[in-house]
Amino acid sequence: xxxxxxxxxxxxxxxxxxxxxxxxxxxxxxxxxxxxxxxxxxxxxxxxxxxxxxxxxxxxxxxxxxxxxxxxxxxxxxxxxxxxxxxxxxxxxxxxxxxxxxxxxxxxxxxxxxxxxxxxxxxxxxxxxxxxxxxxxxxxxxxxxxxxxxxxxxxxxxxxxxxxxxxxxxxxxxxxxxxxxxxxxxxxxxxxxxxxxxxxxxxxxxxxxxxxxxxxxxxxxxxxxxxxxxxxxxxxxxxxxxxxxxxxxxxxxxxxxxxxxxxxxxxxxxxxxxxxxxxxxxxxxxxxxxxxxxxxxxxxxxxxxxxxxxxxxxxxxxxxxxxxxxxxxxxxxxxxxxxxxxxxxxxxxxxxxxxxxxxxxxxxxxxxxxxxxxxxxxxxxxxxxxxxxxxxxxxxxxxxxxxxxxxxxxxxxxxxxxxxxxxxxxxxxxxxxxxxxxxxxxxxxxxxxxxxxxxxxxxxxxxxxxxxxxxxxxxxxxxxxxxxxxxxxxxxxxxxxxxxxxxxxxxxxxxxxxxxxxxxxxxxxxxxxxxxxxxxxxxxxxxxxxxxxxxxxxxxxxxxxxxxxxxxxxxxxxxxxxxxxxxxxxxxxxxxxxxxxxxxxxxxxxxxxxxxxxxxxxxxxxxxxxxxxxxxxxxxx
Amino acid sequence: xxxxxxxxxxxxxxxxxxxxxxxxxxxxxxxxxxxxxxxxxxxxxxxxxxxxxxxxxxxxxxxxxxxxxxxxxxxxxxxxxxxxxxxxxxxxxxxxxxxxxxxxxxxxxxxxxxxxxxxxxxxxxxxxxxxxxxxxxxxxxxxxxxxxxxxxxxxxxxxxxxxxxxxxxxxxxxxxxxxxxxxxxxxxxxxxxxxxxxxxxxxxxxxxxxxxxxxxxxxxxxxxxxxxxxxxxxxxxxxxxxxxxxxx
Ligand SMILES: Cc1cc2nc3c(=O)[nH]c(=O)nc-3n(C[C@H](O)[C@H](O)[C@H](O)COP(=O)(O)OP(=O)(O)OC[C@H]3O[C@@H](n4cnc5c(N)ncnc54)[C@H](O)[C@@H]3O)c2cc1C
Ligand code: SF4
Ligand code: FES
Numbered sequence: 001x002x003x004x005x006x007x008x009x010x011x012x013x014x015x016x017x018x019x020x021x022x023x024x025x026x027x028x029x030x031x032x033x034x035x036x037x038x039x040x041x042x043x044x045x046x047x048x049x050x051x052x053x054x055x056x057x058x059x060x061x062x063x064x065x066x067x068x069x070x071x072x073x074x075x076x077x078x079x080x081x082x083x084x085x086x087x088x089x090x091x092x093x094x095x096x097x098x099x100x101x102x103x104x105x106x107x108x109x110x111x112x113x114x115x116x117x118x119x120x121x122x123x124x125x126x127x128x129x130x131x132x133x134x135x136x137x138x139x140x141x142x143x144x145x146x147x148x149x150x151x152x153x154x155x156x157x158x159x160x161x162x163x164x165x166x167x168x169x170x171x172x173x174x175x176x177x178x179x180x181x182x183x184x185x186x187x188x189x190x191x192x193x194x195x196x197x198x199x200x201x202x203x204x205x206x207x208x209x210x211x212x213x214x215x216x217x218x219x220x221x222x223x224x225x226x227x228x229x230x231x232x233x234x235x236x237x238x239x240x241x242x243x244x245x246x247x248x249x250x251x252x253x254x255x256x257x258x259x260x261x262x263x264x265x266x267x268x269x270x271x272x273x274x275x276x277x278x279x280x281x282x283x284x285x286x287x288x289x290x291x292x293x294x295x296x297x298x299x300x301x302x303x304x305x306x307x308x309x310x311x312x313x314x315x316x317x318x319x320x321x322x323x324x325x326x327x328x329x330x331x332x333x334x335x336x337x338x339x340x341x342x343x344x345x346x347x348x349x350x351x352x353x354x355x356x357x358x359x360x361x362x363x364x365x366x367x368x369x370x371x372x373x374x375x376x377x378x379x380x381x382x383x384x385x386x387x388x389x390x391x392x393x394x395x396x397x398x399x400x401x402x403x404x405x406x407x408x409x410x411x412x413x414x415x416x417x418x419x420x421x422x423x424x425x426x427x428x429x430x431x432x433x434x435x436x437x438x439x440x441x442x443x444x445x446x447x448x449x450x451x452x453x454x455x456x457x458x459x460x461x462x463x464x465x466x467x468x469x470x471x472x473x474x475x476x477x478x479x480x481x482x483x484x485x486x487x488x489x490x491x492x493x494x495x496x497x498x499x500x501x502x503x504x505x506x507x508x509x510x511x512x513x514x515x516x517x518x519x520x521x522x523x524x525x526x527x528x529x530x531x532x533x534x535x536x537x538x539x540x541x542x543x544x545x546x547x548x549x550x551x552x553x554x555x556x557x558x559x560x561x562x563x564x565x566x567x568x569x570x571x572x573x574x575x576x577x578x579x580x581x582x583x584x585x586x587x588x589x590x591x592x593x594x595x596x597x598x599x600x601x602x603x604x605x606x607x608x609x610x611x612x613x614x615x616x617x618x619x620x621x622x623x624x625x626x627x628x629x630x631x632x633x634x635x636x637x
Numbered sequence: 638x639x640x641x642x643x644x645x646x647x648x649x650x651x652x653x654x655x656x657x658x659x660x661x662x663x664x665x666x667x668x669x670x671x672x673x674x675x676x677x678x679x680x681x682x683x684x685x686x687x688x689x690x691x692x693x694x695x696x697x698x699x700x701x702x703x704x705x706x707x708x709x710x711x712x713x714x715x716x717x718x719x720x721x722x723x724x725x726x727x728x729x730x731x732x733x734x735x736x737x738x739x740x741x742x743x744x745x746x747x748x749x750x751x752x753x754x755x756x757x758x759x760x761x762x763x764x765x766x767x768x769x770x771x772x773x774x775x776x777x778x779x780x781x782x783x784x785x786x787x788x789x790x791x792x793x794x795x796x797x798x799x800x801x802x803x804x805x806x807x808x809x810x811x812x813x814x815x816x817x818x819x820x821x822x823x824x825x826x827x828x829x830x831x832x833x834x835x836x837x838x839x840x841x842x843x844x845x846x847x848x849x850x851x852x853x854x855x856x857x858x859x860x861x862x863x864x865x866x867x868x869x870x871x872x873x874x875x876x877x878x879x880x881x882x883x884x885x
Contacts, residue, residue: 051771066692067758069798070700086778128777129769131827133791140781158791164699168794172766179762187755210747239694273667276676279696383718386667386726449771497682499675543682548649549748551690552682 003256003607003622006410007111012628013093016115019411020454024461031056034460037204037219039191039246041068043163043441044424045225046170047448053177055453060217061174062186062206064241064554069171072227072239073444076163077284079147079155080441082120087144091152093117099150100439101629103329104404104432105581105595106603107259110628111411112429119450120442124156126449130169134158147285147437155438160284160376166441170448190554192482193249194222194420195475201420202468205478207486209554212547214482216475220466221419221456224250225448228403228425230263232562232569233514234506236400237266237282243558244565247407247426251568255415256607256620258408258428260565261573264435264582265515266401267333270384271353275503280399281384283356284377285437288326290361290370291394293317293333295354299344305355305393316340320592321637329634331434331582334398335593338515341397348395357393398515402440404431404582405572408607408622412455413447416607419463421456423447428605433581486546489556494539498556501536505559505566508532513570518586522574526567533563568608568617575619578602599631638664638730642677644689645737647746654746656735666726670713671696671703673725690749698722698862701797704804705750706737711801711860719799719862739800741809743847754800756846757814764838765818767827780826790824793817795863802857802865808849813857815839816873817865823876833880840877 008019026034034057038049041063049061063071083096096117101108124142128134135143135157147155158165177183188209195203195216203218229244230236251257268287269280294315296308316336318325328336337354340346347353362370367390371378378389385395406428407415413429415422424444431439512525536559544550579588579595580602588596605622640661647654661677668676671693678688694702698719705720707713713723728734738746743756782790796817803811819836822828828835844850851870858867 047771054770065694065700065702066754067701067798069758069761070694070702072695072700075695075697075699084777122772122774125774125777126769126771128780129767129774129827131767131790131822131825133787133794133821133825134777136782136784136787138784140783140787141778159795161699161795164797165791165794172761173769173771175758175761176766176768179764185758187758239700240696241694274665276665276668276672278669278672278675281697383722384669384724386724453771495683497679499679541682543685543687549690549751552688 001416001609001620003408003620004410005109005622006412007109008411012110012114015111016118023454023458026457026461028056032058033465034058035060035219036221036223036456037062037217038223038225039204040071040225040227040424040426041171041174042071042073042225042227042424043167043170043444044426044448045223046071046167046174047445048223048225048423048452049183050170050173050177051449051453052456053182055457059177059183060186060219061183062189062191064188064190064209066187068174068185068187069168071167072242073167073441074164075239076441077160077282078286079145079157079162079438080123080166080445081147081154081438082124082156082442083117083154084121084124086142087153089152091154095152096120096154098629100430100436101432102632102634103434103436105434105597105634106432106599106626106631107580107605107624108430108432109624110626115451116430116443116446119446122450123442123445127166127169130172132158132165132169150436163441166445170445191226191246192557193478194253195478196253196417197468197472197474200418200463200466202466202472203470203475205475205482207482210549212545212550214479216470216479218466218468218470218475220460221421223421223423223452223456224407224426225423226426228406229565230400230403232505232566233400233509234502235272235277235280237269237280240279243561245558245561247422248561248565250407250415250417250420252610253417254610255417255420256408256609257405257568258605258607259405259572260569260608261513261576262404262433262581262583263400264330264402264404265334265398267330267337267398268356268396269399270381271348271395271397272350282399282401283381283394283396287356287374287377290373291326291356291358292360293326293354293356295340295345295347301345305357314340314345323637329434331584334515335584337398353395353397355393356396358389359393362390400510400514402435404428404433404435408605412458413451414455414459419459419466421452423452433583486553486557489540489542489553489560490544490546492538492540492542494541496539497541498552498559501532501540502555502559502562504532505529505563509566509569513566513573516584516586517573519574522570525570526574529563529567529570536560536563571617572606572608575606576602597633603631638666638725638728640664640728640731641733643733643735644750646689646749649748650745664725666724668725669696670705670707670720670723670725690751692751693721696721699797701799704739704752704799704801706739706804708735711739711805712862717862717864719797739804741803741848743809743811744800744803756848757798757800757811759846760811760815760839760842761818763842764831764835767822768831782825786824790821793820793824793865793869796865797863799862801860801862803848805856805860806849807854807856808852810851811843811846811848812851812870812873813861813865813867815843816869819876820869820872823872832876833883836873836876836880
């Protein structure tokens with residue numbers, strides 16, 4: 001299959017305008033004749049559904065939570081980037097584009113990233129107009145801060161609750177359309193499969209999570225805005241419900257899955273405290289501005305932090321990366337923490353933790369200044385761990401956080417199934433091998449507010465209505481498959497709970513396809529996952545029945561998909577014989593432990609095509625061209 | 638530690654429901670309250686019993702999904718904390734803990750501890766927004782907003798829509814929730830144009846959904862995990878009064 005990215009010709013800065021002009025329009029009177037399904041009501045889905053409804057399309061919007069306002073986007077803390085240059089510090093569309101391409105280690109598409117930078121300013125205007133209470137200066141203008149190593153202050157924020165406020169903005173736009181009847185909202189409804197007829201996405205099959213009924217919905221186009229899959233690791237910073245089902249089902253129906261092995265590991269999370277642990281909590285990266293990261297110099301040092309003298313501590317980031325020190329990028333900081341723990345120098349009950357120490361900063365600036373800067377974070381840490389970080393250093397450890405891989409989409413955000421569009425974290429498009437801070441919120445809203453409404457119009461204008469309703473036999477077929485699968489899960493009647501399988505899978509993924517990977521480990525995982533999957537289908541215990549609210553059944557369906565998807569991730573990681581960004585293959589590193597890319601072979605996107613249950617997926621490659629930024633090595637020494 | 642739990646079990650909306658007793662054994666004090674329930678559920682599942690259904694998602698105190706009445710208090714004993722952020726170190730070995738769903742006419746029970754809170758969404762759909770289409774906005778800095786006003790808007794808009802205020806109010810009033818939203822927009826220039834219609838429709842929808850009126854018990858403020866102040870209710874009342882005068 002040839003992957004055609006459909007990137008418009010012409011100079012980088014003019015591509016989007018040119019494309020917008022060339023796209024087909026749908027006559028306003030005809031828009032109401034089209035129905036669009038949007039699965040997901042996070043930043044990408046909520047913004048998309050509202051904007052499409054404003055244009056006059058009929059929109060059906062689905063989410064698994066009880067309300068669209070609870071989508072996982074709500075938990076983003078740090079901020080959102082935009083190239084407004086309000087601070088007059090030299091920011092521009094080009095600089096935001098450049099930073100994002102470089103941050104992604106040259107594994108993303110230039111034209112998409114440039115467009116993202118171009119529309120970033122509109123996002124801030126849009127949100128401010130909706131009443132999003134961004135932080136402000138005393139003069140009444142918007143405040144900015146710097147984030148994630150950028151040298152300009154381009155991050156907009158709303159206290160530590162930026163994701164919440166942006167999502168409430170999108171939710172209010174969506175509410176307005178729901179109130180008008182232009183969007184029909186289906187909360188507590190999980191999409192289980194997509195229906196493809198004559199090569200076009202024609203609708204979806206869902207499970208009503210309250211009654212358990214399986215239903216079908218038809219539409220002229222389907223949008224997946226279903227978020228990321230970091231929960232394949234079981235423990236992650238994601239909400240408990242986040243899953244890969246929608247994307248994975250689309251993959252099984254013919255959509256290609258791109259770069260699944262690119263997952264970001266965030267360096268500053270509260271470490272795991274025991275087997276019972278259900279999720280990991282992120283501590284904002286901003287703490288690294290003043291906190292110093294260290295471990296004991298000797299292995300198996302069980303003394304309390306305060307009893308370890310300065311000379312017997314190893315401030316390993318400051319030692320290895322003198323110019324960036326504790327502010328080294330996420331992938332580098334995460335890997336370094338893992339290394340020292342592997343050497344037996346990790347701290348805490350599990351040995352999987354490092355200190356984030358504020359003693360020096362408190363000595364230098366006083367406790368009040370630290371309280372002023374990080375008070376709420378310290379409070380949250382104390383709430384979770386029961387320890388006072390003013391008196392003793394925090395314990396932190398890396399955790400799975402964000403997934404850069406996703407369904408392959410072209411410049412129009414359309415997957416390889418015509419009529420199936422993918423936006424936000426669910427697609428692969430803009431972050432390459434490494435996502436910078438404050439860029440996911442930007443991408444979700446850019447896709448939803450400013451790109452999708454144009455490109456979907458173009459699709460509908462060209463293709464016309466699908467003319468297919470749920471009475472078409474294929475809907476019935478997919479419904480039956482769905483019911484059979486549910487029935488099968490409920491009747492296995494084994495001994496092991498769904499969560500225990502998920503935990504086992506998570507351990508395999510974290511160990512062999514986590515922060516670092518190597519050939520032997522990946523091959524081992526590829527042997528272990530099918531065995532675990534077989535055991536799951538023979539021994540899982542799903543209580544209850546299908547026709548009711550059944551949370552074990554919901555989780556079982558998601559874990560079943562993770563059990564297949566994990567294997568795809570390992571395939572991808574094994575295939576990519578280079579290190580880039582967050583994908584670190586141990587075989588490809590310099591003597592000092594830095595990532596070594598293979599630009600000759602891998603300046604590309606690996607997109608996988610499902611070839612049947614017992615066959616390996618086939619690989620299709622989109623070559624990336626860098627016409628505007630020169631390929632260069634990232635260095636943080 | 639070992640605990641005795643009394644948990645509300647109710648098969649579906651039609652079922653009458655009853656308290657059932659469970660033992661939670663060897664609970665680690667580092668667990669969150671929901672992790673403790675996870676452990677109990679794993680145990681029940683293995684024993685072939687139906688696990689306890691409860692709502693949750695982010696487990697970080699921000700999505701507003703979790704909703705448990707613990708020993709008669711919405712979100713449990715710690716002030717300013719959602720249940721997902723409540724840790725077992727706040728309980729003692731041997732404690733008996735009563736766990737019930739949110740109770741309010743407008744929040745019917747779906748199963749066990751899961752209730753239907755879509756009434757809050759319908760209040761929002763009736764007018765909890767600024768009417769602005771995508772892509773027709775002016776530059777964000779074209780409308781300066783005094784920091785103090787913007788901060789007040791932010792205080793109000795940190796409401797997570799959990800419904801604890803409703804569940805703990807004797808009248809099952811949704812006043813604090815509505816007040817938070819109305820107050821957010823009342824502090825911003827963007828919200829001013831629709832202030833009359835907004836407050837009228839939201840208050841009307843609130844009554845239509847079967848939420849009671851506010852008679853100043855202030856239980857809502859006491860349990861709100863985001864510490865939304867009852868001052869917002871005063872603001873709502875002022876907005877509502879002005880709206881009524883305008884209409885007459
Ligand atoms: C703790 C944390 C902090 C973060 N902080 C930042 C930050 O400061 N800045 C930044 O830029 N990014 C941040 N991120 C990343 C960012 O929040 C996410 O990448 C982004 O919000 C994803 O948005 P989305 O709309 O693509 O998906 P989501 O918000 O995850 O929405 C997914 C939607 O899909 C629905 N859904 C999923 N599957 C199904 C299904 N099968 N059927 C029906 N519905 C389904 C869900 O119900 C939900 O509505 C953070 C992430 C985390 C976890
Ligand atoms: S006002 Fe407080 S208690 Fe009520 S819904 Fe909002 S956050 Fe929950
Ligand atoms: S689960 Fe999200 S607030 Fe508790």
